[in-house]
Each structure stands twice: as structure tokens, then as C-alpha cells.
Amino acid sequence: MSGDRDVAAEFGEAVNMTAKELERWLDTDESKEAGQKRDGGESTGHASGRGIVRLLRKGKSSLNGHDYEHMTKVIGYIHRHLAQRPSGDVRETRWRHSLMNWGHDPLK
Numbered sequence: 001m002s003g004d005r006d007v008a009a010e011f012g013e014a015v016n017m018t019a020k021e022l023e024r025w026l027d028t029d030e031s032k033e034a035g036q037k038r039d040g041g042e043s044t045g046h047a048s049g050r051g052i053v054r055l056l057r058k059g060k061s062s063l064n065g066h067d068y069e070h071m072t073k074v075i076g077y078i079h080r081h082l083a084q085r086p087s088g089d090v091r092e093t094r095w096r097h098s099l100m101n102w103g104h105d106p107l108k
Contacts, residue, residue, distance in 0.1 A: 015103035034097035045101035
């Protein structure tokens with residue numbers, strides 16, 4: 001059980017946007033344009049962001065194995081993507097926008 005607690009704690013550190021902030025972000029054109037699209041539709045990160053909003057709103061006691069799997073995927077993505085930070089001002093970059101789809105704003 002401590003494994004789940006560790007995943008939840010790491011998820012809480014990696015995801016630095018609130019459910020409300022992330023939900024607002026996901027409604028923007030910039031959010032919808034970032035990331036790799038599947039079949040020309042929604043990007044993987046955008047779909048993940050919707051799942052992250054759900055996780056952030058869900059009570060800890062009702063989290064299940066699928067939730068912890070998604071948390072682990074989110075943590076891995078955020079860590080890998082942060083390591084690829086471009087030089088210069090990242091405010092209006094696809095790199096930042098993609099990270100924000102995954103619940104992490106590197107400017108926070």
C-alpha cells in the first residue's frame with residue numbers, strides 16, 4: 001500500500017496545476033494544438049489532462065489501480081519532458097503547452 005502512497009505523493013509534486021486551472025487550460029486553442037494527435041483528433045496529452053482533472057477531483061479513498069497507473073504515466077511524462085527544456089523564454093512554446101496538458105506548468 002505504501003507504493004500507492006508514494007505514487008500519489010509524487011503525482012502531487014509533479015502536477016502543480018489545480019483541477020480548475022487545468023480545466024480552464026484544456027479549453028484553450030493552445031492546449032488543443034499541443035502534442036501528438038491520434039487519428040487527427042485529440043492529442044494524447046489533452047486526453048490525459050481530462051483524466052488528471054478527474055483524478056484531482058477524486059477522493060484519495062476512491063482511487064483504484066487504473067488511477068495509480070495513470071498517475072505513474074503522468075509522472076513519467078512530466079519528468080521526461082522537463083529534461084527536454086528548450087533554451088530561452090518558454091512562455092509561449094509547444095513544450096510548455098504540452099506539459100500544461102499533463103498538469104504541470106513549468107513557470108509556476
